[in-house]
Amino acid sequence: MANPTHPSPAGAESAPAPSDFIRDIVKADVAAGKYKKIVTRFPPEPNGYLHIGHAKSICLNFGIAREFQGQCNLRMDDTNPTKEDVEYVESIQQDVNWLIAGWADDRLGLKPKGKTPDTITVDAKPDFYLGPAESSTTAVEPFYASDYFDQIYEYALQLVKKGKAYVCDHTAEEVDKMRGAPDKQSEQSHYRDRSIEESLDLFQRMRAGEFPDGTRTLRAKIDMLSPNIWMRDPVIYRIRHAEHHHTGNAWCIYPMYDFAHCLSDYIEGITHSICTLEFEVHRPLYDWILENLGLPRPLPHQFEFARLSVGYTIMSKRKLLQLVNEKIVTGWDDPRMPTISGIRRRGVPARALRQFAYNIGVTKYNGITDVAVLEHVIRTDLNQHAQRRLGVLRPLKVVITNLPENHVEQFDAVNNPEDPAAGKRHVPFGRTVCIERDDFMETPPPKYFRLRPGGEVRLKYAYVIKCDEVVKDAAGNIVELRCTADLGSKLGGPTANRKVKGTIHWVSAAHAFEAEVRLYDRLFTVSEPDAEGDFKKHINPHSLEVVTAKLEPSLAKASAGERYQFERLGYFALDPDTQPARPVFNRTITLKDTWAKEQQKA
RNA sequence: UGCCGGAUGGUGUAAUGGUAGCACGACUGACUCUGGAUCAGUCUGUCAAGGUUCGAAUCCUUGUCCGGCAGCCA
Numbered sequence: 035m036a037n038p039t040h041p042s043p044a045g046a047e048s049a050p051a052p053s054d055f056i057r058d059i060v061k062a063d064v065a066a067g068k069y070k071k072i073v074t075r076f077p078p079e080p081n082g083y084l085h086i087g088h089a090k091s092i093c094l095n096f097g098i099a100r101e102f103q104g105q106c107n108l109r110m111d112d113t114n115p116t117k118e119d120v121e122y123v124e125s126i127q128q129d130v131n132w133l134i135a136g137w138a139d140d141r142l143g144l145k146p147k148g149k150t151p152d153t154i155t156v157d158a159k160p161d162f163y164l165g166p167a168e169s170s171t172t173a174v175e176p177f178y179a180s181d182y183f184d185q186i187y188e189y190a191l192q193l194v195k196k197g198k199a200y201v202c203d204h205t206a207e208e209v210d211k212m213r214g215a216p217d218k219q220s221e222q223s224h225y226r227d228r229s230i231e232e233s234l235d236l237f238q239r240m241r242a243g244e245f246p247d248g249t250r251t252l253r254a255k256i257d258m259l260s261p262n263i264w265m266r267d268p269v270i271y272r273i274r275h276a277e278h279h280h281t282g283n284a285w286c287i288y289p290m291y292d293f294a295h296c297l298s299d300y301i302e303g304i305t306h307s308i309c310t311l312e313f314e315v316h317r318p319l320y321d322w323i324l325e326n327l328g329l330p331r332p333l334p335h336q337f338e339f340a341r342l343s344v345g346y347t348i349m350s351k352r353k354l355l356q357l358v359n360e361k362i363v364t365g366w367d368d369p370r371m372p373t374i375s376g377i378r379r380r381g382v383p384a385r386a387l388r389q390f391a392y393n394i395g396v397t398k399y400n401g402i403t404d405v406a407v408l409e410h411v412i413r414t415d416l417n418q419h420a421q422r423r424l425g426v427l428r429p430l431k432v433v434i435t436n437l438p439e440n441h442v443e444q445f446d447a448v449n450n451p452e453d454p455a456a457g458k459r460h461v462p463f464g465r466t467v468c469i470e471r472d473d474f475m476e477t478p479p480p481k482y483f484r485l486r487p488g489g490e491v492r493l494k495y496a497y498v499i500k501c502d503e504v505v506k507d508a509a510g511n512i513v514e515l516r517c518t519a520d521l522g523s524k525l526g527g528p529t530a531n532r533k534v535k536g537t538i539h540w541v542s543a544a545h546a547f548e549a550e551v552r553l554y555d556r557l558f559t560v561s562e563p564d565a566e567g568d569f570k571k572h573i574n575p576h577s578l579e580v581v582t583a584k585l586e587p588s589l590a591k592a593s594a595g596e597r598y599q600f601e602r603l604g605y606f607a608l609d610p611d612t613q614p615a616r617p618v619f620n621r622t623i624t625l626k627d628t629w630a631k632e633q634q635k636a
Numbered sequence: 637u638g639c640c641g642g643a644u645g646g647u648g649u650a651a652u653g654g655u656a657g658c659a660c661g662a663c664u665g666a667c668u669c670u671g672g673a674u675c676a677g678u679c680u681g682u683c684a685a686g687g688u689u690c691g692a693a694u695c696c697u698u699g700u701c702c703g704g705c706a707g708c709c710a
Contacts, residue, residue, distance in 0.1 A: 058652095077710095081709090081710080111710065113710080114709060114710070116709095206707080209708075210706080210707080213706065214706070215638090215706045216705060216706055217639090217706090251708055260639085261638050261639040261640090262640075262705080263638095263639080263705055264705075269708050271708085273708080288708095290707090290708075290709085291709070292710095295710085311640095311641070311704065312710095313704095313710090314641060314704070315640055315641090315705045316705090318640095345647085393648085393649090393659065394648060395650085397648090397649075398641065398642060399641095399642060399649090399703090400642075400703055400704085401649095402647075403647075404647045404660065404661075406647080406660055407648070407660050413672090417673060451670085451672095452673070481671095484671090494669055494670070495669070496669090530669090531669095536671080537668090537671090538670090599670085599672085601670050602670045602671080602672070603670090604672095625670075626672065627671070627672085628671050628672090629671045630671090631671095632671080
């Protein structure tokens with residue numbers, strides 16, 4: 035099927051299901067009757083906040099669950115206690131919930147709180163299984179790989195007993211050296227042929243805490259001659275006397291990713307384990323572990339796709355953490371961050387992010403997606419849903435001299451021209467208004483449509499005004515414009531249909547209120563900040579500008595969930611920093627500005 | 637130079653032996669009480685060379701280039 039790339043007006047939810055090579059595989063598996071139910075999973079490690087790359091994965095995994103009437107488990111892949119934290123567990127849950135709300139939340143697999151795998155019997159073989167909570171009445175929580183430590187340990191024991199794993203006493207450095215390199219020979223562990231009994235004893239004593247960190251490991255006995263590094267007797271358990279955020283001090287040995295992940299997938303009954311390309315070389319190990327355990331239920335299979343890269347940003351959790359720690363941004367949810375929480379705080383609707391994930395597709399090609407694609411879906415969504423308002427970012431005072439001192443009138447303003455149902459509102463107008471400083475030029479370049487000395491411009495929803503006089507301070511700065519209005523030019527008036535080249539936005543000086551407005555720009559100045567050298571060299575010093583804007587009165591009742599378009603400027607959303615006396619707005623994104631482009635050409 | 641993957645306009649992605657399409661972008665123009673939106677149009681591509689075939693982006697061969705893999709991270 036062709037990939038239908040037309041974004042539908044309502045966004046991804048009403049659009050036809052996308053098609054890609056992974057969905058093709060799932061479709062074929064369903065057609066072959068391979069599984070009762072399709073089960074995917076989203077398995078982040080709680081060692082950082084989720085970013086837009088994870089959003090791609092979430093949309094893929096939950097999208098598949100949704101399209102095939104399956105389920106997608108949220109699982110904390112928490113096998114390394116030294117890097118993980120509950121703060122991250124909580125943020126991950128919040129971000130996932132936000133992204134899938136109203137779209138795939140009915141496909142979200144969570145488990146009863148505190149539940150660990152059941153020991154069951156399948157085909158007369160003992161087996162471990164943990165399914166999702168069936169009813170929403172019980173307290174639920176995400177799945178945790180760490181909830182399977184007992185079972186994973188049991189599986190390790192089995193491998194040892196089968197002579198397929200052994201305890202190795204080499205130091206990390208030795209193991210490193212002996213493993214060889216992709217193009218170099220390896221050397222066997224001196225402990226490889228240790229007896230099963232001895233390995234068993236040692237492994238149990240590792241678990242009992244008898245040995246310090248780093249002194250021994252459990253290794254799978256596979257093939258030291260394999261051209262695939264990951265098959266050269268990989269370490270599957272290491273000693274770490276560290277407190278774990280979820281299991282506390284119950285363990286001092288922890289399974290490695292490769293061992294824990296495939297088994298976690300198996301325990302949960304995952305059918306399609308979808309991950310990024312860098313795990314492709316791990317797939318033989320994933321399969322080896324499952325196949326060598328003689329498991330009774332169908333085995334999960336791993337499929338890999340290309341991780342997302344977006345221009346002018348970075349995706350590495352390590353580097354994002356650096357930005358946070360070094361206070362280059364205000365936190366993980368700084369609106370300039372590519373994190374889901376940052377994007378949310380900036381004012382981007384979840385629906386737009388889903389549409390983005392849908393538009394970029396899923397392949398095995400590692401490319402860089404143009405930020406313009408992201409910006410486009412945000413604008414498209416917001417254009418359709420945002421309430422229009424008038425706000426002036428950099429005010430310039432305009433006195434309309436042919437209006438009486440205390441003149442006040444209300445004009446009707448359309449809330450959303452794309453959505454008549456959004457209705458209208460009143461905007462107050464008076465003798466003194468504020469316009470955007472950019473909307474006046476004393477000596478404008480050609481094709482400048484706005485106000486100039488002696489020129490005319492339409493004040494949106496109000497009158498056409500003519501600039502009679504430019505008032506300057508001692509330093510020569512323009513401080514005020516004195517204009518006359520064509521009083522017949524308001525809606526319904528005799529000259530209402532006069533053609534004036536430009537229409538500008540304004541607020542009534544007497545009625546407007548002040549708010550802090552944060553104007554964001556891209557965080558980096560180059561399209562590939564971490565291509566080479568220090569990515570911090572490319573940080574955009576102007577990624578945030580804070581202004582005190584003047585806003586129309588109705589915006590005083592702005593709500594956190596609502597999105598606004600300040601006409602001719604861009605889309606804005608209320609920031610959580612808002613105080614009753616001091617509203618704070620974030621600029622989500624500017625409107626397209628063909629005039630700015632025109633100027634750049636000049 | 638070991639193994640695993642990949643290569644289609646500027647970017648991202650379709651076409652699964654039968655007209656190389658879509659989206660973003662760029663550029664024209666129309667319209668406009670948002671230089672927004674909308675509408676109409678234009679632009680640019682199958683990594684290379686051979687082969688199979690009536691017919692190849694697709695199959696085969698050889699090559700080129702790019703990415704990943706040498707954590708007791710995930």
